[in-house]
Amino acid sequence: xxxxxxxxxxxxxxxxxxxxNRTNFALFSKHASRVVLGLFTEGKRxxxxxxxxxxxxxxxxxxxxxxxxxxxxxxxxxxxYDANHGDLYRxxxxxxxxxxxxxxxxxxxxxxxxxxxxxxxxxTEKLPFFDWEGVKAPRILSxxxxxxxxxxxxxxxxxSSGVKNPGTFLGIIEKIPYLKKLGVNAIExxxxxxxxxxxxxxxxxxxxxxLPNYWGYNSLFFFAPMRRYASxxxxxxxxxxxxxxxxxxxxxxxxxxxxVVYNHTGEGKEKEYFVNFRGIDNKTYYIVDAAGxxxxxxxxxxxxxxxxxxxxxxxxDSLTFWADEMRVDGFRFDLASIFTRNLNGSxxxxxxxxxxxxxxxxxxxxxxxxxxxxxAGGLYQVGLFPSTWKSWSDWNGKYRDTVRRFIKGTPSQVGxxxxxxxxxxxxxxxxxxxxxxxxxxxxHDGFTLRDLVTYQMKHNYENGEMNQDGSDQNDNWNxxxxxxxxxxxxAQLREKQMRNFFLALFLAQxxxxxxxxxxxxxxxxxxxxxxVQDNELNWFLWGLLExxxxxxSFVSSLIAFRKNNASLCRETFLTDHxxxxxxxxxxxxxxxxxxxxxxxxxxxPRPLYVAxxxxxxxxHVTLPDKAQWRQVVRTDEDWDIHFFNKPNEAPILxxxxxxxxxxxxxxxxx
Numbered sequence: 001x002x003x004x005x006x007x008x009x010x011x012x013x014x015x016x017x018x019x020x021n022r023t024n025f026a027l028f029s030k031h032a033s034r035v036v037l038g039l040f041t042e043g044k045r046x047x048x049x050x051x052x053x054x055x056x057x058x059x060x061x062x063x064x065x066x067x068x069x070x071x072x073x074x075x076x077x078x079x080x081y082d083a084n085h086g087d088l089y090r091x092x093x094x095x096x097x098x099x100x101x102x103x104x105x106x107x108x109x110x111x112x113x114x115x116x117x118x119x120x121x122x123x124t125e126k127l128p129f130f131d132w133e134g135v136k137a138p139r140i141l142s143x144x145x146x147x148x149x150x151x152x153x154x155x156x157x158x159x160s161s162g163v164k165n166p167g168t169f170l171g172i173i174e175k176i177p178y179l180k181k182l183g184v185n186a187i188e189x190x191x192x193x194x195x196x197x198x199x200x201x202x203x204x205x206x207x208x209x210x211l212p213n214y215w216g217y218n219s220l221f222f223f224a225p226m227r228r229y230a231s232x233x234x235x236x237x238x239x240x241x242x243x244x245x246x247x248x249x250x251x252x253x254x255x256x257x258x259x260v261v262y263n264h265t266g267e268g269k270e271k272e273y274f275v276n277f278r279g280i281d282n283k284t285y286y287i288v289d290a291a292g293x294x295x296x297x298x299x300x301x302x303x304x305x306x307x308x309x310x311x312x313x314x315x316x317d318s319l320t321f322w323a324d325e326m327r328v329d330g331f332r333f334d335l336a337s338i339f340t341r342n343l344n345g346s347x348x349x350x351x352x353x354x355x356x357x358x359x360x361x362x363x364x365x366x367x368x369x370x371x372x373x374x375x376a377g378g379l380y381q382v383g384l385f386p387s388t389w390k391s392w393s394d395w396n397g398k399y400r401d402t403v404r405r406f407i408k409g410t411p412s413q414v415g416x417x418x419x420x421x422x423x424x425x426x427x428x429x430x431x432x433x434x435x436x437x438x439x440x441x442x443x444h445d446g447f448t449l450r451d452l453v454t455y456q457m458k459h460n461y462e463n464g465e466m467n468q469d470g471s472d473q474n475d476n477w478n479x480x481x482x483x484x485x486x487x488x489x490x491a492q493l494r495e496k497q498m499r500n501f502f503l504a505l506f507l508a509q510x511x512x513x514x515x516x517x518x519x520x521x522x523x524x525x526x527x528x529x530x531x532v533q534d535n536e537l538n539w540f541l542w543g544l545l546e547x548x549x550x551x552x553s554f555v556s557s558l559i560a561f562r563k564n565n566a567s568l569c570r571e572t573f574l575t576d577h578x579x580x581x582x583x584x585x586x587x588x589x590x591x592x593x594x595x596x597x598x599x600x601x602x603x604x605p606r607p608l609y610v611a612x613x614x615x616x617x618x619x620h621v622t623l624p625d626k627a628q629w630r631q632v633v634r635t636d637e638d639w640d641i642h643f644f645n646k647p648n649e650a651p652i653l654x655x656x657x658x659x660x661x662x663x664x665x666x667x668x669x670x
Contacts, residue, residue, distance in 0.1 A: 009063035011056040015099025026061040028280045028310045034078040035060040042070045072121035086288035096120035096281040105234040130243045138253045139366040143437045143569045148184035150516040152229045160542035165231035169245040183559030186255040191216035194224040203466035211532035218266030222318035253328035263338035269301030295345045297377030306353045330368025337379035358389040383427040386436030396437040402476035403504045409614045412593040423509035425573045437510035441501045447528045449518040452476045453494040459526030470529030499635035506562045519547040519555040550639035557644035567604030586624035607669040613659045629653045629667035636660035
């Protein structure tokens with residue numbers, strides 16, 4: 001590398017960039033006293049050439065001419081090591097570039113020695129041209145969205161998936177016909193930023209084997225897609241295969257959303273584990289108290305200092321990269337309440353990072369912004385993001401909790417349930433739209449729908465934390481027995497409750513989200529926090545899908561029914577002209593604390609009558625308007641007895657009916 005000619009370089013853009021034969025490197029580090037760029041030859045682990053970098057403000061930079069192909073790079077940052085003051089410089093270690101798009105990491109899932117910092121060298125080659133083939137993003141309106149939350153590896157890793165490239169971005173492409181048949185039009189991927197799946201503290205208690213960090217909520221880089229999710233070991237495979245997935249989803253009129261984790265990083269709280277941020281500028285990238293300890297508002301060991309100007313820029317640059325270069329359609333922000341904390345960790349009413357993201361993606365741009373509006377430090381801000389910044393929606397935890405409580409028969413929930421299924425106006429009134437509410441019954445975090453009605457207690461012993469992990473408050477009900485049962489009555493009740501939950505999800509105003517596998521009744525055997533389970537607890541079991549085809553057909557038909565009824569996909573809150581509430585008698589709803597029954601008529605081109613009976617006894621119900629109603633579905637009947645796809649052939653109901661315990665009814669005006 002003797003022929004490489006260094007020049008001063010430029011402080012912008014940050015990271016690695018090229019222009020002609022000139023390669024520029026720039027790194028933010030306020031507290032370093034010296035920064036050195038190191039060059040490596042592919043396949044060799046020792047640095048072959050070092051270049052001291054120049055400093056402008058708080059940015060270190062250098063440019064190199066005639067850099068040969070295949071060169072890798074990293075930074076060595078010198079400065080004080082004083083853990084009591086948050087300074088953790090290790091000049092004996094090479095730090096990876098936080099802006100790296102392509103990293104020299106292993107292609108094989110679970111391969112050891114990833115944690116060594118030299119495993120995270122960046123490539124110096126410019127991203128290759130990608131042919132989008134003229135395919136444009138569909139820009140689906142929020143009112144029409146049906147989101148499917150999935151894990152890249154888990155969706156096709158099981159042999160029963162039958163795909164050519166299991167557990168990868170390309171594997172998902174092979175299942176696009178399935179997703180279209182289901183009826184979803186957007187997928188939300190659990191974290192795909194490069195993470196170290198073997199850096200995990202947990203041990204399998206029976207075997208003593210280390211467990212992986214399977215879910216991936218331990219990002220180490222905010223630009224580089226996970227190499228283990230690519231099918232090829234070629235340098236640019238993660239970038240190119242992800243872009244291929246985006247293109248093919250868009251070709252099929254489907255959107256792709258990313259679950260992004262900007263609130264903490266995989267460096268955790270272990271001060272001997274260095275990858276990038278910790279050794280580059282610990283006190284800038286993380287919230288550190290006066291004693292040098294990490295302020296942990298995430299439950300994951302550290303908290304990203306999101307409202308520091310340099311970190312804010314880093315997050316915005318990352319979002320811009322994924323929206324513009326990778327063409328994703330939106331983001332779900334994990335523990336988004338972290339964004340509202342200042343440099344000391346205290347909540348702010350006007351956090352700069354949230355305002356900046358809102359300005360970057362205004363409503364008219366069509367990029368979806370979804371907040372998980374809470375954190376592990378006690379902030380619970382459901383309603384704040386959409387009401388303050390109009391381009392946002394929330395993961396509506398209040399909807400989830402209310403629907404779970406009402407369906408299982410908890411008293412004093414009927415009013416809250418009515419509010420939840422009509423768009424949670426009490427939560428989002430200031431935003432004036434039910435589309436602020438992203439509705440979900442289940443998500444990756446917690447019980448599956450099958451387990452929600454099968455287990456009273458969490459069963460997390462296999463996670464290696466003595467069943468101490470995972471939430472103890474799940475608003476679940478096992479319907480009378482713990483776990484699988486031979487009791488036919490309990491088994492039927494569980495099936496009925498699952499149908500009730502599906503109705504509550506897809507008949508509600510707002511944006512529905514379905515958890516991968518719920519459409520066939522997937523069980524994790526009561527594990528409500530399987531983040532370390534790379535096995536059938538988390539994998540989509542395609543054989544069970546075939547076995548439980550009746551459940552799939554029910555869900556896919558219900559989704560189609562939703563899409564075909566505009567009154568279920570409104571952009572404004574319902575008024576008294578749009579909805580009429582009923583009890584067992586028309587126009588006489590019972591809002592008392594003892595009530596467990598609610599019905600309503602939804603106006604539209606074809607009025608819809610819906611009733612939910614969460615009582616342990618049957619209800620004698622008089623239908624409204626002395627009109628004829630066709631029974632689309634009663635959840636006390638089996639999965640395959642419904643008329644979602646052919647409502648005009650549905651049986652006509654008598655004016656008075658008996659609605660079974662723990663069941664619901666949907667009827668259409670004749």
